[in-house]
Structure formats: C-alpha cells, structure tokens
Amino acid sequence: MSGKADPRAAGEGTTSRTRLDRGRGALGPALQLVHTGRAPTRAVLTAELGVTRATAGAVAAELEALGLIRVDARPGAAAGAQGRPSHRLSIAEDGPVALAAQVHADGFRAALVGLGGRIVATAPGRLSVDADPAQVLGAVVEAGAGLLRTTGRRCVGAAVAVPSAVAEPEGLALNPLHVAWPAGAPVRRIFEECVRAAGITGPAFAANDVNLAALAEHRHGAGRGARDLLCVATGHRGVGGALVLDGRLHTGSSGLALEVGHLTVNPEGRPCHCGSRGCLDVEADPLAFLTAAGREPGPEVSLLRQAEDLVRNHRDDPAVREAVAALIDRLGLGLAGLVNILNPDRIILGGLHRTLLEADPDRLRAVVAGRSLWGRSGAVPVLPCTLSHNSLVGAAELAWQPVLDDPLAALAREAGHG
Incomplete structure (x- = not known):
C-alpha cells in the first residue's frame, strides 16, 4: 500500500470533525431527548434539535462513543413504512x-x-x-x-x-x-x-x-408532557408537595417552595408540629388514615403498607370506608386551594394519596372541581404517579x-x- 494518505479520507475526517464541532453544543440537549424518550430515532433527533441529518448523526455517534447511548444502524422498518427507516437511538444498557x-x-x-x-x-x-x-x-x-x-x-x-x-x-x-x-x-x-x-x-x-419524585415523574412518568405540574404525596409520615413550572422544578429562592403539608384542611383538627392545627401534614398521611379507621399502628410493617392494605383489601369495613371518604375530602380541599393559587395543567398524586385516588377517583375529582375556581371552569386532570421508587429515580x-x-x-x- 502507498504510504501517502488518501486525500478523500482526510477530507471526510475533516468534514466529520466540523459537523461534531458544530454539534457539541447540542450534545446535552440530544442526550436529554434520548434520556426522556423524546428522540427514539435519529430522524426525530434531527427534527427536535433543528440541525442537519449529518450533524445529528455526528452528535449521536459522539454520545455513543462516550458510552451513553446506542445507535442501531440496521433498524427494522415498520410494516407499511415508506422510505429508508431511521437509525434507532436507545440508552446504553451497560453504561454509567x-x-x-x-x-x-x-x-x-x-x-x-x-x-x-x-x-x-x-x-x-x-x-x-x-x-x-x-x-x-x-x-x-x-x-x-x-x-x-x-x-x-x-x-x-x-x-x-x-x-x-x-x-x-x-x-x-x-x-x-x-x-x-x-x-x-x-x-x-x-x-x-x-x-x-x-x-x-x-x-x-x-x-x-x-x-425529586415530581422531577422523576415529569421526565419519565405520569407528568410527561405537562408544562405546569403539581405533585402531592404522602409516603410514610407527613405530606409533601412539588411544582414543575414550564418544565423546570420550582424550588423557590432558597429551596423551600411548596410546603403544602401546612395548609389547613380541618380547623378543628389535631395539633401540627408547626404550631397550627388541622394541617394536611397531620390530617392526610398514613397515620391519620389509620387513626380515622380506628386502627392501632403495628410495628411489623411500615405505616404506608398498613394504610394501603386497609384501603385495598378492607373496604367492606364501614370504618375503613368512612376513613377513605374523610381523607379524600381533606386532600381534595387542600388540592383545591393549590389549584386556585397555582393553576396547574395536571396534578399527580403519590404514596397513600395515589391509593386513595384509585379507591374513589370520582369523589376526589369532584371535591377539587367543586372547591376551586379553575376546577369549575375547566377540569384539571388528577392522575396517579406511575413510577416505582420515584424519589430514588428523582x-x-x-x-x-x-x-x-x-x-x-x-x-x-x-x-x-x-
């Protein structure tokens, strides 16, 4: 073989590097698109980034070289599809x-x-x-x-x-x-x-x-596609809330936004550790549910597990039915107040609140709609969180x-x- 370099190969290499240089600023946005499932193919990636097909190919190749994604160069065409199928993009299963x-x-x-x-x-x-x-x-x-x-x-x-x-x-x-x-x-x-x-x-x-649960659900779960997303959840004790505004987690000036647990939903209710009385934090968590159902919490499993078991498996018990209705009404009252203030386009519920929604969705949605101005003018979707361990994913x-x-x-x- 000749010791001289092939000028065509050198030119192709220069062109490839130029494309990649142009696309370096697109590496992060491209990775986010694949990460959130919004760019399953190179054709979609090209359209979403607003770059040429060659630049999108160079960006995808670089992300693959970094061990972050996989590019399938031989995808199967869907039945009835016209033209050459686009390369499929997926997360590298053995990646970091x-x-x-x-x-x-x-x-x-x-x-x-x-x-x-x-x-x-x-x-x-x-x-x-x-x-x-x-x-x-x-x-x-x-x-x-x-x-x-x-x-x-x-x-x-x-x-x-x-x-x-x-x-x-x-x-x-x-x-x-x-x-x-x-x-x-x-x-x-x-x-x-x-x-x-x-x-x-x-x-x-x-x-x-x-x-973090809201962040995970917005990117991978029940909150995908929402612009202004309200998340309210109770896991083991207390009630928490989070807000995604225009696609970004809103934490306020110092990380303390949306302490929803201290909304008053029962003025004559039990004392709260914040100094008030009848807060969502002590009126709509698993301990509050067990108390309302007349059950003494046991040490063998978590409070959340005990409460969810009652909701799912003991609805024939009148005390459990009454406790479900009482907590749904308290939760709905709190959500209605938040809807009036925040006007979200979607609400998602996690932990025991998800289980209460699944138990009687019509009652909860009726309370939110009946108690909120925006709920009456147009229904706000109220959905269960869909990710397992969403705080871990977040x-x-x-x-x-x-x-x-x-x-x-x-x-x-x-x-x-x-």
Missing part, C-alpha cells in the same frame, strides 16, 4: 450509573440508576433510621458502594432524597421531624463526605423527596443533571477524579 438513595421514616434504600430512569440494582431497604444523620447517610452510601463494586459500573455522581425541606445553598435539612434528625442538619455536606470517603467520584447532592436525575447539561465536560471531570 448514578448512586441514588432515599431516607424516610421507616428506613432507607440505595440504588444504581442509569439513563432513562432505569433502576439497575438496589440494596435491600433498612427498617430503622438512626437519629444521627451521619450514621444513616454513611450506611446508605456503604450500601451503594457495595452495589458499585458488585456491578463494576462507572458512577457519574450521587444524590439522596430526604423527608425534609432542604435549604439552599447550604443544603440544610430544616424540618426532618419524622426521622428525628436535628433541625438544620447539614445533610448535603455529610452525604458528600460519606461519598468521598467511599471513593465514589462525581458530585453529591441532597434534596427533598417529593421534589435523586438519580439530580446526579445525572451535570452530564445532561454538558456530557463532555462532566465525564472529563469524572475521569480526572477517577
């Missing part, structure tokens, strides 16, 4: 992961979550939470580090969902009452120290569990965000710290 963790009143769990919100591996949940946040966060990171060792996956970062408002920029858990942590615990700093001590690379984050979204923003820079930083 984020370490996600969730702490709640009845325990904690760790998981590895890939792009697309896919849970790759989970560590068994624990059924007790120490009053020292350092002990809990250390244990959850240890469990996550074990998953990383077992799977051999590359980790892009870590995040933990906690049952408390988290003030920014300090990352302080202001009201972790249901896990008996001290108010103002520096959860993000503690979590980051545990992550570093375990030798895990990438940034570390901490955020409110319902905020925590992973937080850890993945730097990669989604700038894949090249984020993965270069991770390699530099590896």
